[in-house]
Amino acid sequence: MIIKKTKTILATTMTSAMLLPSAVLGKEDGRRVLEEVIVTAQKRAQSLQEIPMSVSAISGDMATDAAIVDTTDLVQYTPNVKFTAANPAYSSTSIRGFGTPPLAQNLEPSVGLVIDGVSYGRSTFTNDAVFDLERLEVLRGPQGTLFGKNTVAGVLNFTTAAPSFDLSGYINVAEESLDGKRYEAALGFPIIDDVLAARISWRKRDKSFGLYNTTRNNEEEQFKDESMRLKLDWFPFEGGEINLLAFKSDFESVGNGMQHSHITPSGFQVYREADPQTEDDEFNNTRATNAPTFTSRFSEAIALKMSVDTGDNWVFRNASLTAIASRAQVDTPYLLDSDFGPVNALSLETDGPDRYKQEQFELRYTADSDVLFGWGDSVDWVIGMFVGESHATVTQFARQNLTGLAQLAPLIAEGRGVPNAGAAEVAALNALIGAVPNGEQDVFAVNYVRVFAESYALFAQADWHLSSSLTTSLGIRLGKETKDGANGSFANTPVPALVAGQENFDNEGSKKEYEVSPKLAVSWSPSDELTVFGNIAKGFKSGGYSG
Template identity: 25%
Template structure:
């Protein structure tokens, strides 16, 4: 743990250099040094005051308490202490953000209730993930490992004026440790061993090469056996075995600083694990679909599933990234250049139905590359005027194969027998009598409907932005920023032939055939967004701020649907190149308002941040089901739906309770309502509810309350300079309904996060050892829920992502 102190001192030196006169707002920065946010147990307090935390989210190095934004900073020391292994783990200790699922998908991540409602690659995520300011992309490439981290900055609300792409609801920006010329030959290593084969190693070595050049090599390995028992047989699930390597170089002169960073990730884990609830008509109604020889399937509880896992559980990716960040001091301004390149290959597989039958198995094969370039000028002035301006460009190529696999007999039971021949089972013996040959049925060679489609996308865009700030007095200033964004999509979609020869066409997705090859289209979107903020500092310890900001996410394309070019209506039958196009949807937009307070209280022993917010989110890009125009059953459609309104508040407190004990806690409250969301309301209407039954309903998977607390202690012992340290961390999210349908109809309330962790250890100058227990009370919760019965009754048929059980282990670290 002593390594934390060294890294903090090194970071403080770096921050002080960044904040020297002529490099940003020096009037704020002269006395500021970077240390852990109060949660770093290994850093005892000095003079009973909290150290200031420096962040760079505003393109300048500023104290966290002086930044007029809703932002949470988590140090690298706290990241290791709390055992946060990937970028989504930051969610548990950030107010207002929820949805840390155990897979690499981003669609459960919710910022103030808004989440990505499309899983296909014809659109992009609503939340932006960045490392060293470089965009990390989408599912399959965005979830990076957290190791050898300097700090993480998590921002809530639209952040398009600060980041080049993908931050319409918020942004995660992780800053890795950089190579250092001043630190000499130094490094650390940490080993973690625990129950169920837990083995984690993290380490780094810093090597000066010349007076101006240094290299840093950091590595990370994590593995764990599965903890979900499969009642259908096979190995336990939700295990992982992943590696990452980062090599970085820093070159420094009086005016130029350059960081070149290579990183390779090899991620291997299981896909999401699904469980049936055993509730609703699918299980206790007249249908025999979910029965096994006349008896119900065994219902999995807790850390169990009952899955035949036909496609193979996997969530695997190889990701290579390259980043080059340059800063040059022009005297009157700082010129920054950010260049990023990322290449990834990704495979995913899950048993979506969570049953020992092949009702719906899902898999995805994806490859892509991404390149970006940003140039920025940031003013250097001690006067009242400050500004920054820049431009960015990007290009992405993405190739994705989506697969949905289903047994033919089950398809017939689910979509045909139920409606046309309820006394029949399987796919034979009733077509002439009931369907008049509507389906030209020929059994597949393996009894499966293999429903695959391939989407290809080339996405390009650019943006230009400018922000200016003016100090009208020592206590009052304002900033105003504007951004122009342009995005272009070239996209094609092709339904591939069923490799088993099934004649059921679209199967689960209801997707049209494309007998003449890929159907393609091009479109572009642009927008002007802005932010205006006013900041009042009545004294040296208080900041009051207010802002209005707008955000935009470009439109895109549906992963399954097609439209006729001439009429714009959904295609019924084959989709043909030239005549038809992939179904598209328009951009999403948000207007958000914030009022905030930040204060240093009790002579610097307490730091308090409170934010109130209000937003209107229009034209949500979302999937929903509608009647299939090409046959019985439904099909999945992606389109713009609704107007979402949200309001609430967030609070964070950092306190030095004594010279040796610190507390960091935070929480959020959210109220929301959705309107014009009739497409989500079909199941409620089927039950006799009015067509507007879903109007005014709160957003799904958006807990009303969240809370976390981190209590740390550090106590000197003996005459060797050693310390006993302890950490108690708690994270909690309120229950939430799992669908848009009213709760009294949907019966889909689910339990979210409720976890307590404890760490106790001893450290000296060059080593430390500690023991930990995570999820101390062995609580159980899930990542989410979905599903309604095939007769339209909206029950929570399926839940996914059972929580990790109580886990104990030991950690040891050395520093040199």
């Protein structure tokens, strides 16, 4: 199935809107004052009150004080934002109700994700940023001009803690419910004074849910999560800076935390033939499933950023040139006991790890200049180009055991309200069992989707300061994206076609789409405590391929 592109135009207008960032209130001459919050919502350091859009900022200190350990906790402090994660392989962010369903793995998100200046094309990278955090910025509304495609709802812009030339660090150890233990540590240190500094961060979480599986005779409900990050800041000459970022994460979860409840008498009869200890007390931490359910996630990324102050050039002043090259990959293998019982009947798993890989390069020029046409005070400029490519593979290996399905047939019939306890279904399945060769009671169907995408874009934004209190922002992004996709399905026997309507097919296609994402914003600050702004922006989300 080919999913067509969608274009979203959203207008955001806020009047008499006070920007109240998540910052600590200080005191000045006995009066409470709001500390200035510096953000990078427009790809350069600015005060939060200068940004003509709806932005929330959360500091890393606040996240630490609130004992926040993942994105689900973090977004509780940001209005209109929701992060959904059934497990690390299936996650999704929505802002103001706009998002992409977490099970639509091979469709790109509607909320952009940026970590230390690098965009990531899947929401499953989000939790890689939620430790040793300096700041999270939530940008609401389309952000296509500066951040590109797939930001029709907004952007989560993470900044992690930077290296320092002063020796610093911390160690946090916490104990959680369900025998959970959490460790987090970071160390920043100089390597060459005033020239090279590093920061190493590490996080580990272990938790056991204490669910005993009587069918498999083990206590399998648990997860382990470990991440490590390395950052290097190098200042080889005056006005020059090179930053290296690398991280790696390893998440492994066994089980799904589910227990049976309200099993019917016929259900007990069928289940206890497979496992005599099957019960439906949902509070005794016992379950009965036969397949080794698990979810894993392995991610890694590396990014190199170089910035050079180029001074005054032509009409531009205080100019800086920034280049960012990055590569990232995430694998998410899983296996699910999809009949959720002790009978060996159904399971779903990846046919090899689901994988997403991206490579990107961005070149950006920032500067300020004299005013246009002699109107106003000055103009701030951001001009850049972007090149990126990505590879994505998603598979689903659906296994059916015919003998197990025959055992479950009475329950399936009971659930559908079919009389005679599923005698017809049992007879049909027994006929299928007799039709397949001996030793091939396991039949399967595999669905797959593969996508290769290339993206190119030019972008520019000018913030025209008409006066000390009035600013107009004009921006545009011109992009082109090509996607080559393939999807299909195949089975080892005709049984999936007879039982579930499966069809063997292979489908290939190519899509070419063009992006035009303009932006117009006006910001007025009649006083230091009040900013009134309005903006009109257009976001772009390309089409794709779904299984």
